[in-house]
Amino acid sequence: MDQDNKEKSGPDAMFAEWMKAASDFWLSAAKTAPFGGLKVPENVQTSAAGYAGRMEEGWEALLKMWQTSASALSSPQTLESLLKGITASPEAAMRIARTTWDGYSQLHQMWLKHAGKLGEASKAYDFEGLQPDTFKEWTAFYEKDIQPFLKMPQVGLARLYQERGNDAVDKFANYQVAIGEFLKLLNIPVEKSLHEMEEKIVELAKEGKLPENFKDYYNIWIKSLEGHYMTLFKLPEYVECLGKTMNASQDYKVAREKVLIDLLQILPVPTNRDMNELYKEFYVLKKKVKAMAKKIEKSESLT
Amino acid sequence: MNQSGIPVDLILGKLAEDVEKSQERILKSKEVLLGPLETDIATTPCEIVYEEDRVKLKHYLPLTETKVKTPMLMVYALINRETMLDLQPQRSVVQNILKEGIDLYMIDWGYPTAMDRYLTIDDHVNGYLDNAVDFIRRRHGIPKVNLMGICMGGSFSIMYSALHPEKIKNLITTVTPSNFDTDKSLLNIWVKAIDPDRVVETYGNMPGDVMNMGFLLLNPPRLMLDKYVGYFEKVDDKVFVENFIRMEKWIFDSPDVPGETFRQFIVDCFQKNLLIQSKMELDGKRVDLQNIMMPVLNVYGRFDHLVPPAAAELLTSRVGSKDTEDLCLETGHIGIYVSAKCQKELAPKIAGWLKERDGSEAEAVASPPPLSDKPKIGASPKSRPASTKRKK
Numbered sequence: 001m002d003q004d005n006k007e008k009s010g011p012d013a014m015f016a017e018w019m020k021a022a023s024d025f026w027l028s029a030a031k032t033a034p035f036g037g038l039k040v041p042e043n044v045q046t047s048a049a050g051y052a053g054r055m056e057e058g059w060e061a062l063l064k065m066w067q068t069s070a071s072a073l074s075s076p077q078t079l080e081s082l083l084k085g086i087t088a089s090p091e092a093a094m095r096i097a098r099t100t101w102d103g104y105s106q107l108h109q110m111w112l113k114h115a116g117k118l119g120e121a122s123k124a125y126d127f128e129g130l131q132p133d134t135f136k137e138w139t140a141f142y143e144k145d146i147q148p149f150l151k152m153p154q155v156g157l158a159r160l161y162q163e164r165g166n167d168a169v170d171k172f173a174n175y176q177v178a179i180g181e182f183l184k185l186l187n188i189p190v191e192k193s194l195h196e197m198e199e200k201i202v203e204l205a206k207e208g209k210l211p212e213n214f215k216d217y218y219n220i221w222i223k224s225l226e227g228h229y230m231t232l233f234k235l236p237e238y239v240e241c242l243g244k245t246m247n248a249s250q251d252y253k254v255a256r257e258k259v260l261i262d263l264l265q266i267l268p269v270p271t272n273r274d275m276n277e278l279y280k281e282f283y284v285l286k287k288k289v290k291a292m293a294k295k296i297e298k299s300e301s302l303t
Numbered sequence: 304m305n306q307s308g309i310p311v312d313l314i315l316g317k318l319a320e321d322v323e324k325s326q327e328r329i330l331k332s333k334e335v336l337l338g339p340l341e342t343d344i345a346t347t348p349c350e351i352v353y354e355e356d357r358v359k360l361k362h363y364l365p366l367t368e369t370k371v372k373t374p375m376l377m378v379y380a381l382i383n384r385e386t387m388l389d390l391q392p393q394r395s396v397v398q399n400i401l402k403e404g405i406d407l408y409m410i411d412w413g414y415p416t417a418m419d420r421y422l423t424i425d426d427h428v429n430g431y432l433d434n435a436v437d438f439i440r441r442r443h444g445i446p447k448v449n450l451m452g453i454c455m456g457g458s459f460s461i462m463y464s465a466l467h468p469e470k471i472k473n474l475i476t477t478v479t480p481s482n483f484d485t486d487k488s489l490l491n492i493w494v495k496a497i498d499p500d501r502v503v504e505t506y507g508n509m510p511g512d513v514m515n516m517g518f519l520l521l522n523p524p525r526l527m528l529d530k531y532v533g534y535f536e537k538v539d540d541k542v543f544v545e546n547f548i549r550m551e552k553w554i555f556d557s558p559d560v561p562g563e564t565f566r567q568f569i570v571d572c573f574q575k576n577l578l579i580q581s582k583m584e585l586d587g588k589r590v591d592l593q594n595i596m597m598p599v600l601n602v603y604g605r606f607d608h609l610v611p612p613a614a615a616e617l618l619t620s621r622v623g624s625k626d627t628e629d630l631c632l633e634t635g636h637i638g639i640y641v642s643a644k645c646q647k648e649l650a651p652k653i654a655g656w657l658k659e660r661d662g663s664e665a666e667a668v669a670s671p672p673p674l675s676d677k678p679k680i681g682a683s684p685k686s687r688p689a690s691t692k693r694k695k
Contacts (some may be wrong), residue, residue, distance in 0.1 A: 004437060076671075078383045126487075132678065188524070198508060210314075212314055212316075212317050213317050214314065214317055214318050214321055215321075218532070221526075222524050222528070223530050225523045225524040226525060229522065229523060229524060230522075233489050233492075233493075233520075233521075234486075234489070234492060238497065239492060239495070239496045242496055243494060243496035243497065243498070246496075246497065246498075246502070247498065249500060250501050250505035250506075253505050253506075254504070255507055267481065272507075275417065276420075276507070279417060279418050279421060280421055282418065283418075283421040283422070286419075287426070290430065
């Protein structure tokens with residue numbers, strides 16, 4: 001029984017469910033597709049009609065192919081045999097695939113859980129429990145199951161380049177999480193102001209004071225939105241998240257530029273690093289010359 | 304009215320009216336937006352009289368007879384451009400000051416490039432600013448000039464006046480941060496979370512666009528949404544559109560800030576609050592506010608969200624001078640220069656205050672060195688019409 005439940009709720013079963021859902025979606029999409037219901041006007045030239053017809057055929061063929069492969073893949077047994085069938089592939093690749101899928105499913109569950117909370121009542125200017133666990137859990141998952149692959153020691157002639165490439169990927173992933181979390185925070189006042197707006201409208205309706213002008217509603221909302229932002233911006237959690245996002249963005253920029261410098265080195269152009277060294281030298285020299293010029297000027301004015 | 308008590312029919316009716324009006328407005332706006340618009344900023348005639356690296360010294364042509372003998376040098380911030388003081392003829396601090404009979408110079412900091420990343424505050428204060436002051440002293444044959452600083456430029460002016468008090472006759476600071484230990488401004492709160500070393504290592508110079516993004520985040524509903532809703536509502540009004548575009552031109556004309564200057568300003572001022580404690584050092588020389596013995600006029604805005612009164616008002620109690628005055632205007636950081644009300648207040652106040660202190664001290668220097676004989680290295684005394692255009 002437990003085994004059955006596990007199979008039904010495990011990642012493989014979820015994959016099958018997703019495939020089925022996707023298949024159903026495209027099936028219904030196909031029914032309403034522009035080509036399915038396309039009626040070529042009589043006055044349109046034959047070539048245009050022919051083109052539309054070919055598009056329709058192509059669309060149907062694609063859909064059939066998708067249905068076939070989707071139905072084949074959607075059973076967990078097939079998935080199992082498929083995975084068994086590619087044991088010739090490197091084990092690491094298999095692990096990454098499996099782990100990524102596990103991670104995705106965990107993330108999906110977290111999102112669903114979080115989405116369920118969205119409708120809950122919201123108190124004005126109350127920002128308790130700001131940071132959704134989603135990002136923390138994703139970070140934990142990423143650090144445990146993905147990052148180690150990127151941090152794996154590299155060997156061979158190109159090891160430094162590989163290392164820098166992996167580092168850029170790693171920093172990009174960190175940046176994505178940080179910016180996601182930051183944008184999520186920025187979205188909270190919008191959610192809260194909309195909830196507050198709803199409540200305000202109900203309140204005004206009860207009092208019979210509902211404004212008739214649309215701009216009045218906008219003014220109520222923008223004032224509430226501004227208030228929520230002002231509250232959010234002073235919170236230590238926000239300041240921390242802002243700092244984290246900036247750091248992640250800067251780390252990614254630095255890592256990306258290191259890769260670019262590697263690429264630029266094969267071209268006959270100076271890199272940022274080269275230019276910075278030059279600027280520094282130029283700055284020091286210029287400062288010395290200016291100081292000397294001032295001294296000369298002073299001594300000349302004395303004589 | 305429906306069951307819930309919400310007059311949906313009325314609201315929808317009004318909405319329909321609004322949509323119709325918007326449509327009319329859009330049609331009319333086509334004539335405005337596609338027609339000729341006057342959106343030039345910084346149009347008051349001036350000439351470039353001195354240049355050093357990227358920095359230029361502008362001298363404005365007088366609009367009336369000189370009523371204040373000592374010329375005044377205006378120092379704007381490194382963030383955004385000095386063009387804000389001359390947005391349009393009817394809203395120009397520059398023109399109002401000229402009309403009061405003040406001989407006016409202004410530093411144009413230019414657009415720092417990657418080559419400028421190692422320039423420190425010392426290079427700006429004891430380098431460019433000092434050279435500009437010396438140039439004006441020599442040109443007019445006077446020992447001292449009046450100095451007016453704006454925002455970060457005001458902080459630089461405080462530092463300069465403390466280090467070179469013998470060259471400054473009167474000091475005016477407007478919306479100038481001197482005390483950074485306050486949580487009344489979001490900027491002060493946020494900056495503490497920034498790692499300036501990392502920022503400078505990453506970007507070199509602090510990018511103007513990144514700073515602008517930060518300023519927009521101070522109030523996204525108003526600055527990123529409501530402002531443009533207001534614009535759309537009056538998009539068929541030519542004069543409004545012209546003024547709006549002028550302001551947009553100024554706001555998003557943001558030069559980068561030289562990396563080392565940014566690092567020092569964040570660490571020494573924002574994070575350690577050294578300036579107001581007279582502990583800040585420029586190239587090993589301590590900025591002692593007690594050295595500021597000249598008269599000081601300190602102007603700030605009660606509703607300033609960037610430099611709140613708490614950040615500005617301490618200055619007069621920390622300087623050595625006994626002739627100090629605080630002036631708190633009922634406005635914000637930008638309103639002090641652009642609002643119609645402050646336009647009427649600020650320039651006359653400054654002129655009146657300077658006239659009272661103009662005295663006889665503006666006597667000629669015994670034998671000022673002839674300018675043409677003493678050009679600075681990398682500097683060029685010049686006299687040519689100023690270009691107000693952005694870098695290419």
